Amino acid sequence: MTEALRLEQVAKRYGASTAVRDATFSVAEGEFCAIVGPSGCGKTTTLKMINRVIEPTAGRILVEGVDAAAIDAVQLRRRIGYVIQQIGLFPHMTVEDNVSAVLRITGRPRAECRQRAHEMLERVGLPPGEYARRRPAALSGGQQQRVGVARALAADPEVILMDEPFAAVDPLIRKQLQDELARIQRETRKTVVFVTHDLPEAFRLADRIVVFKDGAVVQAGTPEELLFAPATPFVSDYLAESRELLGLHFVRARDFGRPATVERPDLPAEASLLEVLRALAAGRREARTIALGAAPGGNGWLLEPADLVRGIAAAVAPPG
Amino acid sequence: MHYVLSNPEAILRLGLEHLTVAFGAVLIALLVGLPLGVAAAKLRWLELPALTVAGLLYLVPSLALFAFLIPLLGLGVRTAIVGLSIYSLLVIMRNVAIGVASVPAPILEAGRGIGMTRRQLFGLVELPLALPLIVAGLRIAAVMTIGIASLAAYIGAGGFGTLIFRGIATADNDLILAGTLPTAALALACDQLLRLLERTVRS
Numbered sequence: 001m002t003e004a005l006r007l008e009q010v011a012k013r014y015g016a017s018t019a020v021r022d023a024t025f026s027v028a029e030g031e032f033c034a035i036v037g038p039s040g041c042g043k044t045t046t047l048k049m050i051n052r053v054i055e056p057t058a059g060r061i062l063v064e065g066v067d068a069a070a071i072d073a074v075q076l077r078r079r080i081g082y083v084i085q086q087i088g089l090f091p092h093m094t095v096e097d098n099v100s101a102v103l104r105i106t107g108r109p110r111a112e113c114r115q116r117a118h119e120m121l122e123r124v125g126l127p128p129g130e131y132a133r134r135r136p137a138a139l140s141g142g143q144q145q146r147v148g149v150a151r152a153l154a155a156d157p158e159v160i161l162m163d164e165p166f167a168a169v170d171p172l173i174r175k176q177l178q179d180e181l182a183r184i185q186r187e188t189r190k191t192v193v194f195v196t197h198d199l200p201e202a203f204r205l206a207d208r209i210v211v212f213k214d215g216a217v218v219q220a221g222t223p224e225e226l227l228f229a230p231a232t233p234f235v236s237d238y239l240a241e242s243r244e245l246l247g248l249h250f251v252r253a254r255d256f257g258r259p260a261t262v263e264r265p266d267l268p269a270e271a272s273l274l275e276v277l278r279a280l281a282a283g284r285r286e287a288r289t290i291a292l293g294a295a296p297g298g299n300g301w302l303l304e305p306a307d308l309v310r311g312i313a314a315a316v317a318p319p320g
Numbered sequence: 321m322h323y324v325l326s327n328p329e330a331i332l333r334l335g336l337e338h339l340t341v342a343f344g345a346v347l348i349a350l351l352v353g354l355p356l357g358v359a360a361a362k363l364r365w366l367e368l369p370a371l372t373v374a375g376l377l378y379l380v381p382s383l384a385l386f387a388f389l390i391p392l393l394g395l396g397v398r399t400a401i402v403g404l405s406i407y408s409l410l411v412i413m414r415n416v417a418i419g420v421a422s423v424p425a426p427i428l429e430a431g432r433g434i435g436m437t438r439r440q441l442f443g444l445v446e447l448p449l450a451l452p453l454i455v456a457g458l459r460i461a462a463v464m465t466i467g468i469a470s471l472a473a474y475i476g477a478g479g480f481g482t483l484i485f486r487g488i489a490t491a492d493n494d495l496i497l498a499g500t501l502p503t504a505a506l507a508l509a510c511d512q513l514l515r516l517l518e519r520t521v522r523s
Contacts, residue, residue, distance in 0.1 A: 053433050078435035088430025092448045101444070102434045151434065 081152030262300030357416025415457025419450030
């Protein structure tokens, strides 16, 4: 697998305070990578250092194998798609001009910009006939965020950075946008780096999750690895105690498992997903498969790691 | 009103003189105020000194200002234009500075993030977004300048002020009104015109 991105001991200090101490991880080409962690852990700063919206104080960032610091920042940013939380659409431009802005600034002909903008709007589910001429203010928050995604795709970059793009939209729309983003990512095989504090979102979308704490990477792994092989107690606690996953308390774990005869149940049959997470955090299990049941040797349910990931992904985070 | 009706050519000539002085003054203020305002918005250290100096100049009474300028530029249109431009400078510079500084940070970040150069960011994002405020400043400056341009007659730059001063000298109320009403009309017309422009750039 080729590496699209590689961060080596990247750090950012502001005077005496340190925003990012040691960001070291890599993202494979075509991979969907989510960066999660408590607020103030440096995840957004790290993302913004990749396209040098924030200049790192130390360390090295390789984009497609090339040292980002060695390329002109403007040229670098034109190769990387960028979606930010506050949407950041240009209010004085039409939707079409917003999307094609990334092409117009590189001097592509108008007709091409226009055609490409329409293709991208189509792709994010906004029929250009209806939306191209509108101003951002005439769109809903969810639609504006779609335009933001369309803009990031327009220049056909290999890597797309997203900073909590769906944090400000309500949960129902958020889920829709996530599904669409997942579809677009599957279709285009873009490398996506996605910062979020919404854990279900990360579990729903990401191939790999990078967990940050106090400005450093604690673990980078697949969702299953985070659950079943947490690098430190912090990771399992973060998952088990996170406010976003409290809703899992109301979700029965067995609904995601398969019926089976259970030799030694780890948890009762009615256990919630949250209880499963907490049991994992407490280390009360031997195999990677979790057994739910009332009594040894009786009927029960078996939960594979992928089932658990699916269960977490199905949860909806409470509004931020 | 009698004078206005019976001397249309004179009114037209004085109107042109009046407009020349006012327009020239606002134009100079714009040419100086635009870069200064942008600089004040960009360079934090420059903002206070620039606005303070412009504010102090604004406080100098216009007649006194003309008196200071006459030894340098002589009597006439030039002195009037330069003198009056100083009053527009504060308003224009302030509005440019506020307009540019008020562009929301996420929008700037988005512009930078998608790979705009500094110049593109300014031309495609900051300036268009600041334009409504800049035009608003221009409007205030223009209306104000048309009013005080009446004083330009005092130093031989002509305009409707000529009639007002002549009317004062001869205690002729009709003549004073003949200078005043067209000045007011000109100011109002200019106000409406720029209001229209403001609305155009806002939408």
